[in-house]
Amino acid sequence: MLLHIIARGKIARSPEAxxxxxxxxxxxxxxxxxxxPDVGGRVPPPAQTPSRDxxxxxxAKPLSSEDFAALLGRWRDExxxxxxxxxxxxxxxxxxxxxGADLLLGFGAMTWPHLMVRAxxxxxxxxxxxxxxxxxxxxxx
Numbered sequence: 654m655l656l657h658i659i660a661r662g663k664i665a666r667s668p669e670a671x672x673x674x675x676x677x678x679x680x681x682x683x684x685x686x687x688x689x690p691d692v693g694g695r696v697p698p699p700a701q702t703p704s705r706d707x708x709x710x711x712x713a714k715p716l717s718s719e720d721f722a723a724l725l726g727r728w729r730d731e732x733x734x735x736x737x738x739x740x741x742x743x744x745x746x747x748x749x750x751x752x753g754a755d756l757l758l759g760f761g762a763m764t765w766p767h768l769m770v771r772a773x774x775x776x777x778x779x780x781x782x783x784x785x786x787x788x789x790x791x792x793x794x
Contacts, residue, residue: 654682654683654725654728654729654733654734654735654736655682655683655684655685655700655701655734655735655736656680656682656683656684656685656725656736656738656778656782657684657685657686657687657700657735657736657737657738658673658684658685658686658687658738658740658771658774658775658778659687659689659696659697659737659738659739659740660686660687660688660689660739660740660767660771661688661689661690661691661740661741661742661767662688662689662690662691662742662767662768663688664688664768664771667768669768669769669771669772670768672772672775672776673686673771673772673775675775676772676775676776676778676779677775679779679783680778680779680782681782681786682778682782684778685700686771691742691743692742696739699734699735699737700735701734701735702734702735703732703733703734703735704733704734704735704736704737705728705733705735705736705737705755705756706737706739706753706754706755706756707736707737707738707739707754707755707756707757707758708739708741708746708750708751708754708756708757708758709738709739709740709741709758709759709760709770709774710741710745710746710751710757710758710759711745711759711760711762711763711764711765712757712759713756713757713758713759714757714759715758715759715760715761716758718777718780718781718784718793719784719793721758721777721780721781722780722781722782722784722785724756725778725781725782725785726785729785738758738774738778739754740767740770740771740774741767742767743767760773
């Protein structure tokens with residue numbers, strides 16, 4: 654299953670970009686990172702179908718790493734070909750986008766910088782796939 658981060662804004666050369674790259678290199682699942690302008694531009698259609706759209710939203714209920722891994726595994730086993738993780742601009746996502754999402758995912762009630770969210774998401778994608786693979790990286794407890 655393709656793991657696809659679609660984010661508004663440019664990450665450029667930054668410590669956060671280095672973190673995204675670090676975790677992207679560790680992933681054994683296919684991975685893509687697409688950047689859109691802060692305003693305008695269109696979210697590309699899914700590269701593969703069936704797909705799932707996950708919107709990162711500060712109002713969403715957070716998942717544990719184990720629950721996130723289980724969700725990825727379930728989607729993979731159900732034949733989902735692409736999981737798209739959308740990070741909005743400074744004002745987040747509109748009600749229409751939220752209503753059409755398969756999942757709203759949050760990293761807690763705090764507001765995080767968008768570049769940091771990309772790095773945190775990349776790490777959680779690595780963590781989730783490593784949990785599914787039985788890799789010792791994740792330590793529950």
